Amino acid sequence: MKNKEPKEPFSLPKPGFIIGDQCIYNGNGGNFEHRFPGNGEIQCQIPIAGAIEVEKAILAADTAFSDWKKIAASKRRDLLFKLADLVTENSEEFAWIGAREVGSPISGVRMIPQKFEAWTKYAAGWADKLEGRVVSNPRDDSVLDYTLLEPYGVIGMILTWNGPLMALAMKLGPALAAGNTVVIKPPESTPFTAFRLMQLVQQAGFPPGVINLVTGGAEAGQALVKHPLVKKIAFTGGTQIAKNIATSIAPLLKPAIWELGGKSANLIFSDADMQSAVRYSARQPLFLAGQGCILPTRLLVEKNIEAEFTERLIAEVASLQIGDPMEYETELGPVISKSAQSRIFDMISKSKELGDGTLSFGGGLPKDVDPNGYFVEPTIFTNVKPNSLIAQKECFGPVIVLMPFKTEDEAIEIANSTAFGLGAYIQSSDISRCNRLIEKLHAGGIFINGAPTARENAPFGGLEFSGFGREGGRDGMLEYTRVKNIGINTSRQ
Numbered sequence: 076m077k078n079k080e081p082k083e084p085f086s087l088p089k090p091g092f093i094i095g096d097q098c099i100y101n102g103n104g105g106n107f108e109h110r111f112p113g114n115g116e117i118q119c120q121i122p123i124a125g126a127i128e129v130e131k132a133i134l135a136a137d138t139a140f141s142d143w144k145k146i147a148a149s150k151r152r153d154l155l156f157k158l159a160d161l162v163t164e165n166s167e168e169f170a171w172i173g174a175r176e177v178g179s180p181i182s183g184v185r186m187i188p189q190k191f192e193a194w195t196k197y198a199a200g201w202a203d204k205l206e207g208r209v210v211s212n213p214r215d216d217s218v219l220d221y222t223l224l225e226p227y228g229v230i231g232m233i234l235t236w237n238g239p240l241m242a243l244a245m246k247l248g249p250a251l252a253a254g255n256t257v258v259i260k261p262p263e264s265t266p267f268t269a270f271r272l273m274q275l276v277q278q279a280g281f282p283p284g285v286i287n288l289v290t291g292g293a294e295a296g297q298a299l300v301k302h303p304l305v306k307k308i309a310f311t312g313g314t315q316i317a318k319n320i321a322t323s324i325a326p327l328l329k330p331a332i333w334e335l336g337g338k339s340a341n342l343i344f345s346d347a348d349m350q351s352a353v354r355y356s357a358r359q360p361l362f363l364a365g366q367g368c369i370l371p372t373r374l375l376v377e378k379n380i381e382a383e384f385t386e387r388l389i390a391e392v393a394s395l396q397i398g399d400p401m402e403y404e405t406e407l408g409p410v411i412s413k414s415a416q417s418r419i420f421d422m423i424s425k426s427k428e429l430g431d432g433t434l435s436f437g438g439g440l441p442k443d444v445d446p447n448g449y450f451v452e453p454t455i456f457t458n459v460k461p462n463s464l465i466a467q468k469e470c471f472g473p474v475i476v477l478m479p480f481k482t483e484d485e486a487i488e489i490a491n492s493t494a495f496g497l498g499a500y501i502q503s504s505d506i507s508r509c510n511r512l513i514e515k516l517h518a519g520g521i522f523i524n525g526a527p528t529a530r531e532n533a534p535f536g537g538l539e540f541s542g543f544g545r546e547g548g549r550d551g552m553l554e555y556t557r558v559k560n561i562g563i564n565t566s567r568q
Contacts, residue, residue: 085171090121090266090290092128093273095135096283103127104291107263112178112409113400115447121263124291129258129298132287136229136256137304139284144226144254148203155199155248157279159192162240165275169240169268174400176267177237178409178449179363181401184240190531191244194547197531198248201552205253210560217566224556226254227306231299233320234261235311236411237366237471239268245334245535245546246309251285253555258287260299264411266290300324307331307555314540332554333542334368334535336469337497340490341371342480342512345380347502347524353384355502355525356475357391361453364410365473368541369520369528371500373466374477375486381479385457388477389436392453397441409449410472416449419472423454425464432459432466432476461489469495483512491517496538498528519545 091100103125109118124132143151162169166188174181207222230250234242239261250257261269273288289295300308300320308324308331310317317333324331341360343352360372376384400408410416423438437454444450451473459466459476466476480486490499499518501509513521519537522528529535534545545551 085168087119087172087175087267088271088274090119090270092122092124092132092290093270093276093286093288094128094132095139095287099128102289102291104294107292109176109264109266110412111175112411112449114445115413115449118175119267121266121290123263124260124289124295126294126298128289129260129291129295130302132258132289133229133231133299133302133304135284136258136287139282140226140228140256143256143282143285148205148252148254151252151254152199152202154279154281155195155202155251158275158281159195159199159248161275161279162188162195162272163192165271169271171401172267172271173240174408176239176265177363177411178400179366180405180408182403182405183362187238187240187244191240194244194531195248198252198552201249201549202252205552205556207558217564219563219565221561223559223561224253224553225559226555227557228255229305230255230257230555231302231305231308232257232259233296233299233308233310233312234259234265234269236262236265237363239265240272241529242311243269243272244531245311245529245551247286249546249552250309250555253552255555256285256287258289258299258305260295261288261290263290263292296320297323300329301327303327305329309554310334314542317542332536332544332546334544334546335497335537335540335542336471336495337368337370337537337541338373338467338469338493338495339369339371339498339500339518340373340375340516341500342486342490342502343374343376343380343384344501344503344505344508345377346504348504349380349384349387351525352502353387353391357388358395358406360475361392361395361407361473364408364451366410366415366471368469369498369535371498372470372475373490374475375480375489376477377486378479378481381477385435385477388475389455392436392455392475395453397450397453398444407453407473409444410451411449413449415472416451419451419470419474422465422468422470422472423474426456429464431463432456435477437473461492467493483508487512487515491515494540497541498522498537 104123107121210220437452534550536545
């Protein structure tokens with residue numbers, strides 16, 4: 076008998092909108108039929124916000140801003156600490172909800188509430204430390220010049236579906252600690268985590284209107300980004316949607332933080348620790364069934380170890396436990412939806428037809444899973460052409476592509492050949508080589524020998540089609556402030 080915890084220890088919250096001090100369960104955008112990715116069964120009818128609900132949420136946030144920005148920074152800090160603690164106290168429930176709404180294995184999402192706590196408490200600690208500076212003026216000592224860091228006002232947050240609690244962790248704490256108020260728009264496919272968090276927001280004692288929630292699709296998103304009272308957008312999602320938003324906000328000259336897609340390269344050299352490199356290269360790209368922007372899905376392997384590495388990689392991927400995301404033994408679950416499953420299968424099929432590479436493992440439906448679930452077998456393409464579809468386009472599924480290289484220069488050329496620039500990875504025991512490559516790799520973050528990719532005290536973000544702006548660390552805090560300069564002629568006092 077498998078050693079697992081009960082399948083249904085919790086229940087999904089009935090999702091709605093939180094606007095000011097009101098909870099609303101009907102929206103002008105209609106309803107969305109949410110299905111469990113593990114078996115395709117309907118779980119809930121999700122109310123969708125229309126422009127009317129978004130307008131109300133923005134007005135509530137704008138009204139709350141005047142008081143929120145004035146309260147003691149220590150009060151904002153303490154409220155965020157309380158919220159972080161409440162999430163940790165309910166960590167098992169959040170893991171369960173995450174598995175039910177996204178289909179990610181519960182064993183993999185159990186650590187996300189702890190990450191939320193770490194990110195939120197780190198940001199909270201900045202609340203009373205966001206200080207301006209005195210600007211020296213060597214030409215005129217009669218002028219006192221200094222700066223202030225001020226909040227923007229209402230921040231519109233558009234969340235991704237693949238990691239709803241993590242997306243909230245990266246955005247919410249910094250925005251609130253800096254004195255902004257927010258309107259959160261999660262997608263209709265993952266409404267439960269954000270709604271449960273809002274219940275804890277109320278329990279923590281945040282003033283009404285400081286944090287508002289409107290679940291919705293394109294209509295709600297457009298209403299949010301175009302509204303003149305929304306002073307900045309924080310977006311995580313796909314590049315094409317980001318382009319659409321950018322077009323909408325360009326006439327308003329509205330700033331935004333873009334955390335977009337990726338096609339990250341993992342450079343594996345012959346001097347790497349083979350066992351560690353194989354395990355990392357097999358498992359990291361398949362986290363959340365490959366539905367992650369920063370995942371190292373392109374493996375660039377030095378030619379003289381290609382054969383051995385490929386054989387061991389396939390064996391490691393084949394050992395993964397695929398199945399029900401609610402079972403704690405499961406390591407690889409389904410993808411988010413039927414349409415995502417179809418898209419991934421279409422990409423695999425097209426790459427086979429085009430001869431982009433050799434399909435060396437997977438590519439179909441896994442055995443011994445619910446046939447109605449949205450499963451995709453972990454897939455490995457070898458001998459992939461660097462400029463092919465499968466090597467250039469973000470798949471957002473459990474698909475790994477492997478390309479050999481002979482020299483460092485060739486590896487760099489292949490790694491930098493996509494339109495993306497989120498992350499790059501190096502597996503090598505030669506620190507001099509790593510230092511050389513760091514300067515040449517075109518990415519917002521370089522991660523060496525299994526280093527973690529998203530930490531609360533370090534900046535995270537990309538270049539080019541992977542977006543711009545940073546989340547995490549001091550850089551992430553400053554994204555939610557703007558600088559005001561003050562000059563005083565002291566000779567006239």
